[in-house]
Amino acid sequence: MPIPSKYVHTNLIAEDWRKLASFYERLFGCVPVPPERDYRGEKLEAGSGVAGAHLTGMHLRLPGYGENGPTLEIFNYNLLEKRAATAVNRPGFGHIAFLVDDVQSARQAVLAEGGSQVGEVVTLETATGAKVTWCYVTDIEGNVIELQSWANP
Numbered sequence: 001m002p003i004p005s006k007y008v009h010t011n012l013i014a015e016d017w018r019k020l021a022s023f024y025e026r027l028f029g030c031v032p033v034p035p036e037r038d039y040r041g042e043k044l045e046a047g048s049g050v051a052g053a054h055l056t057g058m059h060l061r062l063p064g065y066g067e068n069g070p071t072l073e074i075f076n077y078n079l080l081e082k083r084a085a086t087a088v089n090r091p092g093f094g095h096i097a098f099l100v101d102d103v104q105s106a107r108q109a110v111l112a113e114g115g116s117q118v119g120e121v122v123t124l125e126t127a128t129g130a131k132v133t134w135c136y137v138t139d140i141e142g143n144v145i146e147l148q149s150w151a152n153p
Helices: 017-028 042-048 103-112
Strands: 009-013 031-040 054-061 071-077 096-099 122-125 131-138 144-151
Touching: 017 031, 017 054, 017 071, 017 103, 042 054, 103 131, 103 144
Parallel strands: 009 071, 096 144
Antiparallel strands: 031 054, 054 071, 122 131, 131 144
């Protein structure tokens, strides 16, 4: 039996949380959800398992779901581990996806704002005959973003 639950947020740990939050606000229309967060102390250290932790950042409301929709939580720890190389096939968190009107235009906007290309724009047909046009890009810190648009048969 499933645990009663409701999706709340996805977290990204940023090297520069303000710059990364601004990227998602400008490109995807994410909206800040005050207040900014600033946590430190014994409870944060106990909960995170990071001795000496100081956590700052904010939540951004994701587009398309209204005032009570899920958020993208962008935080920075004062103590950061080394970042692994970006790879779409690495186990764990893979990507965040945004539905867009025009994948090629959205891709160009991401690249113009400092994101990077991962693959090419492609169109795949599903078993139902629907077509999805999509590509992978990264944000300015190397986190993978999928851009997609759909066409029904």
